[in-house]
Amino acid sequence: MTKNPEALARQQKRTQMRREQVLAAAEQCFQREGFHAASVNRIAAEAGMSVGHVYRHFDNKEDIILTLCERKFADYISHTPRLAVHTKMDTDAVVDTALDDFDWLVDPVQARYVMDVFAESGRSEQINSIVADQDYRLRHNARVLLEPYFPPERPEELECRVEMLVLVLEGLMMRTVANPEGDKARLKLAFRHLMRAILQ
Amino acid sequence: MTKNPEALARQQKRTQMRREQVLAAAEQCFQREGFHAASVNRIAAEAGMSVGHVYRHFDNKEDIILTLCERKFADYISHTPRLAVHTKMDTDAVVDTALDDFDWLVDPVQARYVMDVFAESGRSEQINSIVADQDYRLRHNARVLLEPYFPPERPEELECRVEMLVLVLEGLMMRTVANPEGDKARLKLAFRHLMRAILQ
Numbered sequence A, B: 001m002t003k004n005p006e007a008l009a010r011q012q013k014r015t016q017m018r019r020e021q022v023l024a025a026a027e028q029c030f031q032r033e034g035f036h037a038a039s040v041n042r043i044a045a046e047a048g049m050s051v052g053h054v055y056r057h058f059d060n061k062e063d064i065i066l067t068l069c070e071r072k073f074a075d076y077i078s079h080t081p082r083l084a085v086h087t088k089m090d091t092d093a094v095v096d097t098a099l100d101d102f103d104w105l106v107d108p109v110q111a112r113y114v115m116d117v118f119a120e121s122g123r124s125e126q127i128n129s130i131v132a133d134q135d136y137r138l139r140h141n142a143r144v145l146l147e148p149y150f151p152p153e154r155p156e157e158l159e160c161r162v163e164m165l166v167l168v169l170e171g172l173m174m175r176t177v178a179n180p181e182g183d184k185a186r187l188k189l190a191f192r193h194l195m196r197a198i199l200q
Helices: A005-037 A040-047 A051-057 A061-079 A091-099 A108-120 A125-149 A155-178 A184-199 B005-037 B040-047 B051-057 B061-079 B091-099 B108-120 B125-149 B155-178 B184-199
Strands: none
Touching: A005 A040, A005 A051, A005 A061, A005 A108, A005 B005, A040 A051, A040 A061, A061 A108, A061 A125, A091 A125, A091 A184, A108 A125, A108 A155, A108 B108, A108 B155, A125 A155, A125 A184, A125 B155, A155 A184, A155 B108, A155 B125, A155 B155, A155 B184, A184 B155, A184 B184, B005 B040, B005 B051, B005 B061, B005 B108, B040 B051, B040 B061, B061 B108, B061 B125, B091 B125, B091 B184, B108 B125, B108 B155, B125 B155, B125 B184, B155 B184
């Protein structure tokens, strides 16, 4: 049976919506119970659909986890410091840019999810490669940000700064989970000082 | 029946050994499966004892988790930078002291365990208070280390440095999990630069 383009578009949209519904439900379950305890049954119940429906959109729980991880990390990376132009700006301007998305970087729900994924990387090869991939992209972005500030004839110095920047970004996440009631203004100031040190 | 002191001591030692055996087994299970999936049944099997035996030493799985967490964090804190004497040393000497236990701070198994615990802090109130308690102790130690370097009339400056130091220590953990194949010498150098920036 051939469908007309409008019907096809409607169907695709419906499929997409269903996938999103499963992912949102899975995220709820994972936050509540962790990756291992949350079953496809529970995800289906949370999404208000049958288990069969969930399997129409995803192969298994791993497939759901991987899709969510990919998206979370893409989100995270899009909020880490980046410059619109690959050019040398005033140090303060770079620091300000790095602080633009500060509130997003210290979101506790987000950060706890990343902890879950990182912990899981020791137990699942697939998650391990997602974590490795996000690490690669994060370091790449950090390198693009820092490159204009360090002499190309000393690549090791740049790499060390890249490591420092990524360490600080990930440290922010840990602080958010370790001390969610902590003084956010102070944490922001700490981040600012560290960013400045990295650029010097 | 009154026991003689030697018999009592032997019994206490046996009890202590059994507890350790359960904790070691639980640690294996948690590393492999996460906190939720690992049941008391599995922990007992891993320890090579009956479930009844496990319950003779611990109330339930939560009790095992909490005992392990307490110990892990006490261990972790004992390896974070500390000075033997509360006195002002040369900055380089402090940085060197901070680097003493570097290898311990970047142990991947250890770091992944901490991620598990941190992630879990959003799901369990008891674990949440253990994390809060370790955060308090970690900040306290950082404060003792940094206090001699910052003027007492500006306490906010000291607190900001404390935040920076703890952020960097926790960032080290994240790097270890995110990039276990990463260049450890470079990570150490990054840590050294950041420590120096914190002390300036």
